[in-house]
Amino acid sequence: MSTAWRRPFCRRSLVVGLVLVLTALAALGKLAYIQLFDGRSMAQAASEGRTVPHTLKAQRGRILDVNGRVLAQSLERYTIVGDPKAAADFVPIDCTEKTRDNCHSIKGRPVGADGAAGVARLLAPDLKMNAMELGGKLSVPGRYVVLAKQVTPEVKRSIDKLGLAGIITAELSSERTYPHADLMGPLIGGIDNEGKGVAGLEQTENRQLTGKDGYEVYQQGMLGQQIPGTMTKSNPPVDGKDVTLTIDQDVQWYVRQALKNGRDRFHADWALAVVQDTRTNRIVALADTDDYQAGSDDAKIHPSRAVAETFEPGSIGKTISISGMLQEQLHTMADKFTVPDHITVDNQQYKDAFDHPTKHWTLAGILQNSSNVGMVMAGDKYPDQKRYDYLTRFGIGQPSALGLPGESKGLLTTPQTWDRRTRNTVLFGQGYATNAIQLTNAIATLANKGVRSDQSIILNEGKTNANQVRVVDEKVAASVMNGMESVAEEYQSTAKVDGYRVASKTGTAEVADGSGGLTGIISDWVGVIPADDPHYVVTVVLKNPTSSDGVFGSITAGPVFAQIGEFLMQKYRVPASTPRTDAIPVEW
Amino acid sequence: MASAARTVRSRATPGKGHPQSQPISTRPELNLVKGTQTGGRAMVEGARRVISWTHTRGTPMMHILVAVIFLATSMFGSLMLRTQMVQNSFEATRVQNSISNLTQDVQDDQNKLDQLQASLPDKAQELGMQPQQGLNSIDLQGYQAPSSDKTGGQH
Numbered sequence: 001m002s003t004a005w006r007r008p009f010c011r012r013s014l015v016v017g018l019v020l021v022l023t024a025l026a027a028l029g030k031l032a033y034i035q036l037f038d039g040r041s042m043a044q045a046a047s048e049g050r051t052v053p054h055t056l057k058a059q060r061g062r063i064l065d066v067n068g069r070v071l072a073q074s075l076e077r078y079t080i081v082g083d084p085k086a087a088a089d090f091v092p093i094d095c096t097e098k099t100r101d102n103c104h105s106i107k108g109r110p111v112g113a114d115g116a117a118g119v120a121r122l123l124a125p126d127l128k129m130n131a132m133e134l135g136g137k138l139s140v141p142g143r144y145v146v147l148a149k150q151v152t153p154e155v156k157r158s159i160d161k162l163g164l165a166g167i168i169t170a171e172l173s174s175e176r177t178y179p180h181a182d183l184m185g186p187l188i189g190g191i192d193n194e195g196k197g198v199a200g201l202e203q204t205e206n207r208q209l210t211g212k213d214g215y216e217v218y219q220q221g222m223l224g225q226q227i228p229g230t231m232t233k234s235n236p237p238v239d240g241k242d243v244t245l246t247i248d249q250d251v252q253w254y255v256r257q258a259l260k261n262g263r264d265r266f267h268a269d270w271a272l273a274v275v276q277d278t279r280t281n282r283i284v285a286l287a288d289t290d291d292y293q294a295g296s297d298d299a300k301i302h303p304s305r306a307v308a309e310t311f312e313p314g315s316i317g318k319t320i321s322i323s324g325m326l327q328e329q330l331h332t333m334a335d336k337f338t339v340p341d342h343i344t345v346d347n348q349q350y351k352d353a354f355d356h357p358t359k360h361w362t363l364a365g366i367l368q369n370s371s372n373v374g375m376v377m378a379g380d381k382y383p384d385q386k387r388y389d390y391l392t393r394f395g396i397g398q399p400s401a402l403g404l405p406g407e408s409k410g411l412l413t414t415p416q417t418w419d420r421r422t423r424n425t426v427l428f429g430q431g432y433a434t435n436a437i438q439l440t441n442a443i444a445t446l447a448n449k450g451v452r453s454d455q456s457i458i459l460n461e462g463k464t465n466a467n468q469v470r471v472v473d474e475k476v477a478a479s480v481m482n483g484m485e486s487v488a489e490e491y492q493s494t495a496k497v498d499g500y501r502v503a504s505k506t507g508t509a510e511v512a513d514g515s516g517g518l519t520g521i522i523s524d525w526v527g528v529i530p531a532d533d534p535h536y537v538v539t540v541v542l543k544n545p546t547s548s549d550g551v552f553g554s555i556t557a558g559p560v561f562a563q564i565g566e567f568l569m570q571k572y573r574v575p576a577s578t579p580r581t582d583a584i585p586v587e588w
Numbered sequence: 589m590a591s592a593a594r595t596v597r598s599r600a601t602p603g604k605g606h607p608q609s610q611p612i613s614t615r616p617e618l619n620l621v622k623g624t625q626t627g628g629r630a631m632v633e634g635a636r637r638v639i640s641w642t643h644t645r646g647t648p649m650m651h652i653l654v655a656v657i658f659l660a661t662s663m664f665g666s667l668m669l670r671t672q673m674v675q676n677s678f679e680a681t682r683v684q685n686s687i688s689n690l691t692q693d694v695q696d697d698q699n700k701l702d703q704l705q706a707s708l709p710d711k712a713q714e715l716g717m718q719p720q721q722g723l724n725s726i727d728l729q730g731y732q733a734p735s736s737d738k739t740g741g742q743h
Binding site for chain 1: 670673674676677689692693695696698702703705706707709713719720721722
């Protein structure tokens with residue numbers, strides 16, 4: 001009896017033992033197989049699983065003003081991404097003494113909901129979003145849903161502390177910020193979602209501003225840390241280069257204020273101004289009255305008015321015609337003319353802007369009084385081809401060297417297409433269209449003793465006065481400047497800059513408005529200050545100004561010029577002018 | 589069949605295919621000695637044999653000892669270094685994160701500063717401040733600088 005149970009027990013034990021031995025042998029066999037035969041591929045698969053390429057994002061370069069103040073820069077931001085599937089499985093851990101380090105609570109209170117609702121409740125305060133809306137976003141099928149974009153690192157860090165790893169992740173992105181966005185929105189332009197410049201200087205300087213992303217390939221541990229000695233490839237990111245403009249933010253701001261004041265004072269549609277340093281041909285300010293914010297869609301759609309708006313320069317064009325006549329030795333500034341207030345040439349009647357008895361004016365006097373009749377008389381022997389050539393040489397109708405997006409080169413047709421009237425109207429700035437940039441450089445050519453240089457808006461050390469072209473002789477430029485100074489003296493009451501001599505020319509032209517009729521008015525003023533030692537050329541243009549004293553450029557654009565000129569002289573501490581002693585007579 | 593063939597060959601070359609038929613060799617040879625001792629005594633015996641073996645070689649015992657210690661130290665050192673590297677890796681990741689956090693903070697603060705700077709002119713205008721206007725200048729034409737010997741005596 002006592003031994004009868006032992007046999008089956010032993011047999012069973014033996015069977016169980018055998019099964020265990022077989023299992024152990026199978027495991028051992030598998031282990032041996034893996035170690036001896038399959039080891040390499042297994043190890044490779046494991047290391048491949050751990051090896052992850054990590055992109056190292058390059059920062060887009062900044063745009064700075066001439067003094068190094070930031071106009072555009074990129075900041076690191078995050079895109080918060082949710083995993084709806086993981087969110088659905090979320091069960092909050094109540095905070096107790098034991099779970100203190102890894103629990104969920106909202107301001108010390110329990111979350112009170114599972115799944116997506118719980119995640120949304122936890123996340124909503126940090127993202128400053130509605131918990132219901134967030135819950136809705138997380139309650140969709142799939143494993144990837146973007147919850148918020150352009151989240152600051154500070155917010156991202158507080159999200160990291162919520163204990164939602166695996167449900168909520170943050171992807172690094174960047175945001176382009178413009179500290180003074182409205183200062184010159186269209187000029188700066190903007191970037192698209194991929195970070196590529198699509199408008200303004202962001203577009204033209206995109207190549208310079210764009211960096212090159214780098215990467216690192218290494219094996220990472222569970223917490224994402226690099227396992228030492230496992231980095232197989234790496235390439236450091238190269239940040240985009242900064243672009244420094246020649247624009248001075250202070251001047252830009254002040255010019256914009258002056259333009260806005262002028263626009264409001266004269267009820268103009270818009271106003272624009274260009275300030276150019278005559279010694280370096282750098283653009284110091286390129287302002288208008290538009291309020292488009294840099295980076296906005298408006299700034300991307302609308303180009304800067306200073307380069308995009310074209311208009312007939314009006315009487316400012318007389319300076320170019322007179323320069324050509326003097327250069328061709330057809331006249332001198334002191335040549336005497338008897339000028340009525342209207343004249344008929346080739347059955348075409350030309351009138352001055354105001355009625356006056358017949359005057360004894362010199363060519364300087366014709367310029368000072370802006371006489372269209374006088375210009376037609378003086379241009380009697382001035383060939384059409386020369387009229388065209390000098391306009392071209394001064395840069396009218398030619399693309400500027402700035403290469404800004406949306407820049408219009410204006411409209412200057414060849415002399416063969418000119419009719420009997422146009423061939424004479426071009427003498428006083430009508431019959432062709434230009435923009436403020438071209439006009440500024442044309443007058444800067446006279447200020448620079450007859451040499452025209454490429455303008456620049458990007459500060460490029462060591463490269464100044466590129467592409468210099470002599471347009472007229474130094475003497476000719478000086479004579480025209482002398483005449484322009486007499487013009488400025490004529491308008492002392494509206495556009496005087498105390499202590500400084502100014503050489504300027506004013507213009508008023510009828511332009512086509514939306515309807516196509518010549519109902520629009522462009523009033524403009526170009527001035528060189530100081531006239532005896534030119535530092536700056538300032539062009540001011542107003543569209544459709546109205547004033548009880550008239551709409552002439554001298555009355556509307558002139559005061560705005562004077563305000564800007566005074567600021568420039570104060571800011572850059574330009575020495576005061578010496579008294580004028582060499583004025584060419586304007587009457588005889 | 590096979591055994592018959594072997595038999596034939598063995599006869600052709602007697603003494604090669606059948607070692608058992610050879611007379612017992614008188615040469616000294618290694619024989620398996622069955623151990624009569626167990627446990628610690630066997631180990632002691634083994635160590636003693638290793639030591640005695642080393643004495644039969646040209647290398648003194650000290651050299652072997654140094655080599656073994658060196659090997660062990662190297663392995664241990666390598667292990668320690670590897671452990672340290674892993675620790676440092678965690679530390680490096682932490683510091684790296686900290687640096688990138690600080691860089692982000694600096695960027696954000698710089699941006700705030702830039703924005704404040706950019707708003708200064710507008711704020712100044714709101715406060716009613718005006719840019720300097722008018723011109724005050726001193727005309728130095730005709731002014732003669734005092735000669736050096738005179739300036740020396742002026743106090």
